[in-house]
Each structure stands twice: as C-alpha cells, then as structure tokens.
Amino acid sequence: MYTGAQSIKRKSHMKRELYRCRYLYLLVALPVIYFIIFKYTPMYGLIIAFENFKIRKGYFGSDWVGLKHFAKYLTDPGFWVLVKNTLLLSFWQILVVFPVPILFALFVNELPGKHFRNLVQNVSYLPHFISVVVVVSMLTMFCSKDGLINDIIAAFGGERTSFMLQSGSFRPLYVISELWQNMGWSAIIYISALSGVDVQLYEAAKMDGAGRLKQMRHITFPSILPTITTMFILQMGRIMNISFDKVLLMQNPATYEVSDIISTYVYRRGLEGSQYSYAAAIDLFSSVINLFMLCSTNAISKSMGQNGLW
Amino acid sequence: MKTKATKIRETTGSTIFNMINTVIMLLVIVGILYPIYYMFIVSISDATAVMTGKVSVLPVGFHLEVYKQFLTDDYFLGTYKNTAIITILGTAININMSILCAYPLSRQDFYGGKIITAMVTFTMFFSGGMIPAYLLVNQLKLLNTYWAVVLPGAINVFNMIIMRTSFQSLPGELSESAYIDGANDLQVLLKIVLPLSKPIIATMVLFYAVAHWNGYVHAMLYFTDKNMYPIQLYVRSLVLSGLTEMTSLSMDLSTGSDAFGVAQRSIQYGAIIVATLPILFIYPFISKYFEKGVMIGSLKG
Numbered sequence: 001m002y003t004g005a006q007s008i009k010r011k012s013h014m015k016r017e018l019y020r021c022r023y024l025y026l027l028v029a030l031p032v033i034y035f036i037i038f039k040y041t042p043m044y045g046l047i048i049a050f051e052n053f054k055i056r057k058g059y060f061g062s063d064w065v066g067l068k069h070f071a072k073y074l075t076d077p078g079f080w081v082l083v084k085n086t087l088l089l090s091f092w093q094i095l096v097v098f099p100v101p102i103l104f105a106l107f108v109n110e111l112p113g114k115h116f117r118n119l120v121q122n123v124s125y126l127p128h129f130i131s132v133v134v135v136v137s138m139l140t141m142f143c144s145k146d147g148l149i150n151d152i153i154a155a156f157g158g159e160r161t162s163f164m165l166q167s168g169s170f171r172p173l174y175v176i177s178e179l180w181q182n183m184g185w186s187a188i189i190y191i192s193a194l195s196g197v198d199v200q201l202y203e204a205a206k207m208d209g210a211g212r213l214k215q216m217r218h219i220t221f222p223s224i225l226p227t228i229t230t231m232f233i234l235q236m237g238r239i240m241n242i243s244f245d246k247v248l249l250m251q252n253p254a255t256y257e258v259s260d261i262i263s264t265y266v267y268r269r270g271l272e273g274s275q276y277s278y279a280a281a282i283d284l285f286s287s288v289i290n291l292f293m294l295c296s297t298n299a300i301s302k303s304m305g306q307n308g309l310w
Numbered sequence: 311m312k313t314k315a316t317k318i319r320e321t322t323g324s325t326i327f328n329m330i331n332t333v334i335m336l337l338v339i340v341g342i343l344y345p346i347y348y349m350f351i352v353s354i355s356d357a358t359a360v361m362t363g364k365v366s367v368l369p370v371g372f373h374l375e376v377y378k379q380f381l382t383d384d385y386f387l388g389t390y391k392n393t394a395i396i397t398i399l400g401t402a403i404n405i406n407m408s409i410l411c412a413y414p415l416s417r418q419d420f421y422g423g424k425i426i427t428a429m430v431t432f433t434m435f436f437s438g439g440m441i442p443a444y445l446l447v448n449q450l451k452l453l454n455t456y457w458a459v460v461l462p463g464a465i466n467v468f469n470m471i472i473m474r475t476s477f478q479s480l481p482g483e484l485s486e487s488a489y490i491d492g493a494n495d496l497q498v499l500l501k502i503v504l505p506l507s508k509p510i511i512a513t514m515v516l517f518y519a520v521a522h523w524n525g526y527v528h529a530m531l532y533f534t535d536k537n538m539y540p541i542q543l544y545v546r547s548l549v550l551s552g553l554t555e556m557t558s559l560s561m562d563l564s565t566g567s568d569a570f571g572v573a574q575r576s577i578q579y580g581a582i583i584v585a586t587l588p589i590l591f592i593y594p595f596i597s598k599y600f601e602k603g604v605m606i607g608s609l610k611g
Contacts, residue, residue, distance in 0.1 A: 133524070
C-alpha cells in the first residue's frame, strides 16, 4: 500500500526515468512493433485451433468448436506414428548428433600445432554454411542407384540399392548428413569455452601422473559441463520440433512410414490441404510440449546443482 | 630415477595420442571436403565417363559446358537475381533491426529493459507456428512479394542476443566521457558503439546473409509465382523433384544426357555447385571472424 505522497513520488520518478531513456525508446520502438506484429500476432492467431476457421469469415466470425480438433488428432490412429517418428528422430539427434560435437571439440583442443588446429576448425565449419537444399541434394544424388555410394558398394561386389527410397536408411542418413553439416559448427561453442580453462590445472594433473585421456576426462570435460547443460536444455526445448526444412526435402511417399514427422504433417494438412484449424491445433500441441520439456529440463538441471537458462 | 621413468612413459603415450588424433582429424577433413570436390569434378567431366562411374579422384576430360548452359538459361539467372535481392534487402533489414533492438537492451540502466528482454526471449521458446504465420502474411497482402521472405524474420533473437552481449562488453569509459560532453544516446550509438563493433557487425552480416542465401522454406510457403523463386528452389526442383521442364535445359532421359552430350548428373551437380559458389568463394575471407569471442557468453542472460 502506497500513501498518496509516495505514489506521487513514484510517478515523478517514473516520469524522470522515461524521459531519461527517451532516445532508447525511440530506438527500440520499431523492434517492439516488429515482435508484436510478426511474433505475438501469430500466437494470438492460434485461437483458430479452437475454431472452424474460414479465411473469409476471419478470426472472430469463424465457428467456435473448442477442443474438437485436439480430440480428433489425439484419437487419430496416425497420431502415434507421427509422435513416434518425431521422437525417434529427436532421440537420435540427442544420442548422436548432440554428443559428437562435444567429443570433436575435446579432441580438436588436444591437437598439437596451432596451424593444423585452425585448418581443422575452419574446414569443419564450412558445411554449416551450405544450404540444406544443397546438402539433401548431395545426399540424394550420392545415394541414388548410380550414385557415388553405390559405385563404391558395387566396386566391392555389393548390390546397388536406392537408399533414399528405403525406410530403413532414412534415420541413419539423417544423422550422418546432420553430422557432416553441423559437427564442426556445433563444436565452436565448446571450443571457445575450452579456451578459458586454467592451464595450471593441466600442469597439476600431469604432476599427479594423469595421462592425456585422463586429463580430458577430469579437467577439460568438467570445465565445459555448464555449456553442455545449456545446450542440452535448449535441445530438449525442440524435441517435438525437429528440423522441418531438412526432413521435408528428404522424405518421399516411399518412406512416409518413418520420415513423416509432426511438422511435415502440419505443412501437408495445413498449407497444401488448407485445413488451417486442424493443422494449427497439431502445431499448438507440439509447441506446448516443447515448452513443457524446456521448463522441466531446466528445473531438473537446477535441482541437480547444474546451471539453468533462467 | 622413478620420476624420470614416468615422464618418459607419459611422453610416448602422449606422442601416440597426438599421432592418432592427427590421423583422425585428417580423415575428418577429407570426409568433409571430398563430397564437394567430387561434385565439382563430375560437373566438368565427360558424359560417358560420368555415366560409367569412372570419375572418382580426378576429372576425366574437361569442359565447362554445364556452366555455359547455366549462364544462358534465363530462368536460372532470374532465380539468381531473386536470391541476390532477397539477400541484400533482407540482410540490410536484419542488421538495422538487430542494432535497434540490441543497443537499448544492452544498457543496464534502460528503464523497462527487463520487460522487453523477457518479451523478446519468450519468442525463442514459443511461437504461433507455421499456419498463423502464413495467415498473417496472407492478411498483410505480402504473398508473392519479397517482403514476405524478409520481414517475418527481421530479427533473429539468438543473433540479437550475441550482438547485445558484444555491446555490453565494450569499455564504458568512452561512452561516459561522451555523455559528460553532452552527447545523447543516439550520438553515442552512432559515434562510439557502432564504430567499435565492426567485428560483431561483420559476423552478423555473414550469419544473416548466408541464412537468406540458403533459405527456401519462406519462399516455398509464400511464393506461388515461379518467377519469384530463389536459387534454392531451383536446385530443389532440378535435383530433388527431378523436374527439368522449369528450365530451358532439355534432357533426353533415355540416354541421361542432353543435346550437348552433358550428363544429367553433371548438370545437377553443376546446379549444386553454382548455388553454393558464392559461399565457397567468400568463406576463406570470413572464417577469420569466427575466432573465439564471437560466441562466448552469448547464451548468458
């Protein structure tokens, strides 16, 4: 409870502060408008998930149907396949694509010779800057029946196969191409964290007779653990939202049973099939799970004595 | 005596470790570069050698027919032009908007800054998703305009936070003395903060420009007019959808080569190379900016 005098004092303090920062508000005005229009308006637009949205009737004129779309989605037999495909791909992402850059960073850090180290780093970053269309194009061509991979297999007397048309090779190909493209770039954040490690720790460990691998395990790894935790929490916040752009390019009807994930399904139903409300409901469902996973991983990390995002 | 023995053993162990590590890293380098090199040699090799799978280490024969065909293909050149426009316009918007957002938020004494930061970072973790975004662009009448591709992603929050962190790490003395001399926030930003921030701005130009050059999703969602298509969608239709009717390149599918005797595969690899060329070309000049420092602390706060 403020008394009148305090409230007036507070108001004049606020006025003074607002005036002092006037130029900063001028600068930030355009970005704030941008966030409201292009980020918050679509969030508000999610109300169509609870309607039978028709473009000509608009957000307010369309019929309210409550949770109908969610019920339809959750009871659809295809629902579990989509969730399974999405989670399995995320699972491989977390199991392989997430840890390999950490290992890569640890070993790059141990390389003798600054020049060779720089060369390895710069070459490893390069594929990150190549577009996903090009990467998937390369993958498709290399894996086609007369492509590079099959040339090698045939040279060793093996059978030629169209890998892109086989369900069994979808996830391995996803993981391999993901590693090719992003192993180096994902390692950059760990490498820069490693540059801050105190050299004296290594000296002391050497005195105690620790070999190179032991030093990596007991000094280098713990010193980048906070970074790893942060990246892991962010990764968990995307668990239902795995790279749409890449999977859409990689998939074809022959592999839908494993390659169709929630986001590609949303695209096909929502934009190619114009079922806006249903697709928006599916998307909202995933976004809420993502947010939930992010918050709970953050909470678990903090309760284990590690760092969190907030 | 004993200490000496341990020391020698440790050094040999260390040497073996270094050797294995170096060999692994050499394999990594080859594994990363060979696919790109392979596409290049296929694109310049003779059609028969390509189709019999004889091209693996060195090009067989030499011709630039593939690239000549691209240079005379009007549709291809159009997609290249679209991508160039999107990249230049988009990056200019990105950089200005990011600075406008990052500078005020980098100031500890910005009244209300915490609320705006929270509002901005929340969008990293939750969004309306594809459908409402599409309906918004539709309602704003932006479909089939370049704005549809450049405006919705005007600020990448992650990049903006890196920029903010960089602004925060600048020494405060210069700005303080400018304030004492009567400068306002705008003058400090333009005359002191930005000139000191060239490395981070260069990095951001690179990140944003590459993202525009490589992007295809927005164009796929918001462009129905094929004359608006960027280069990435051209590559997609040529390689992934196997469509050649969009281009003037006529292909004889029975022989797998076109009228000029160029293998279809050479053309497809050629398209991939041409779409990637600007990036491969500028990469050596920009990789020095990835030195440590750019990313440090970017995730804090």
